[in-house]
Amino acid sequence: MVPISTDEGMEQTVYTPGSHIERGLRQWGKMAGELFAARELIWRFFLREFSARYRQSFFGCLWAVMPAIIMAATFTYLNRTGTLMIAQTDLPYPLYVLLGMTVWELFATGLTRSAQSLVNARAIITQINFSRETLVIAAFCEAMLDFMIRAVVIAAAFAIFKVTPVRTIVLVPLMLAPLGLMTIGIGFVLALANAVFRDVGNSLTVLLTFAMFLTPVVYPPPQQGAKVLINYLNPVSPFIIAARDLAVKGTLSRPASLLWASVFGILVLFACWRVFHLAMVRIAERV
């Protein structure tokens, strides 16, 4: 909650039942202002988690790239032995999976980390009043860092498979921005839900694995039939397809679906942020 009036240079805050609810455009200005004021806190939380995470670990940052490499290796094996019939890809298959996994993992780890962020910070949430959004955003920043670490592996993979990326590859981070916003948005709601119902955190890993197979991560996007719907209904698919396009082709094969998914992602962010902001006062006592 933010001060509502200024009096003799002192902020005056009034708390009443429902004083956290505001309507209209002003609310967005306030939310943005609060978040901007807390930008240092996001950085601190991010630094805290990041520097603590690998401190007592032998492999350190390798953990960020393990899942993608293992996934690529497994599916390459399954594909080569003919266990799985996967359509021909225009890239070497391991590189293809690696690219898909990198984008998918940004979404998936972003969600898993955000979902845990409030519960992990239970002690501070119930003791100190600060912008709670920072926790979720910091959690996403970690997923973003993992993404950057994976980018190094991707670069290595390009060299190993002797594939030259096209120049448009530098646009990939920009193109993925709406995916990031959508991840933060869904993360807000998952964090809230997990704070009240721990089931959310538990089921998330299972659901995400399932969702990955509904996304063209390890197989090329379907070109015809009812399966094409995956490319449109699944809001993550267009980003994965576009990432591969920008990395090796230089042209977008499905610009319309990308546009749709980007708009969708931004809308999700705003809607979920609003819900999160409204709910936080009610959730603090139930975490």
Added chain:
Amino acid sequence: MSSETVIRADLISKKFCRDLRRSMRYGFSDVVKDTLGIRIRSEALRIREFWALDEVSFEVKRGERFGIIGPNGSGKTTILKILSGIYGPDRGAVTVKGRVGALIAVGAGFHPQLTGRENIYINGTILGMAKREIRKKFDSIVAFSGLEDFLDTPVKFYSSGMFVKLGFAVAAHCEPDILLVDEVLAVGDIAFQAKCIARLEELKQKGTTTVLVSHHMPKVGSFCERVLYLSEGKIKMLAEPHAAINAFECDTYFADEAIKSNVQCAGYVPLGGARIENVCFENHRNGLVHVAYGEPIKFSFDYDLMEKDPADCAFAVLVKRVSDGVMCFGTLSTFNGFRVHRKQGRMHVVIDGHNLVPGIYNLDTQIRTISHDKSYAAHREPQVIVEYPKGKYILKNLAGVYQPAQVDWQLMGDDVEAAQTGAADNGECINEPQGFLQRVVGD
């Protein structure tokens, strides 16, 4: 102190749910309703809910030191959390002027894997300090905590005391307009506690308002200017410290059966060698001895030294404060110039000018050797209440312990003159010990 009100709580109430699953469900429906813009009837209780705070109103002026006391679960911390905006009230309104700093749990947000240095920055940021501000105050924070040698040690290796020191050091430097302190000062060694109090004094000079929640009554009594006594979410009393503390102590000690049975190891304690019997106090009602503040404590008892040599025996009184276990005074009849010369009799004792501050005391009467090294008999009177004077001036920050000015020992019937002068203010009990007892019982 200015008369400007910085905290105004107007009939605030807060409800909680006893049941976890219902609480989850209520939380969910509240969030959904808020989102959809449906009004929530927060003033009504749902199933399994109860009022943790019930229509509490108070005001705190700028620079004031305001205490909140009450038994566990009476809503003290809930008030602090509403003041700092963590919870919203379900009824009523709270107005807070200025930046609020909460010391509800020091060291919240410390990451165990990270070093003290890193945690200072994290904790400071959570408490609302800018990086530049922390950097500027860093040395001062470290010096305050006294942990220079452990700055680069992960805080998981800190002792709990060190943890609190670092946490308080950071919090004490964030210079809020209103500081909410919850029971954190009790941790840490004495030197550090003194440092904390000194820091709070310093903040007061700067005009900081402090709201202190504590179970340590002497600290509340000496630090606060006004005290709110809460019980089951309702205001029991809002008064100057000692009035509120006395009311609280009396209520809790006599309500809580566990404590009652613990304190009530009353009566004759057989140590062997001598006997103390028929102890009767003036103003003895319902098992409690009431003493008006500043008035003498009067009692009498029968004794029997049995085989012991009277020349080697002395009577002793020991007074211990129940709230903190401090021995307020102890004296031997020989110190007061009284020598035992009969094997048995009835003693009359007047403890005058004792200056005991309002509170609950144990009063032990003993028969000891003159050399003080051995006790032959003892009697404990568990609940001697020094009452808060009504309509009488009392030093505000009185929490000290004073030696008695005078203990008067008289063997009844030994000196008729003395006995009669004593009888003038003590009724018939000197000539008729049983009569005193009856009079007391009949009260």
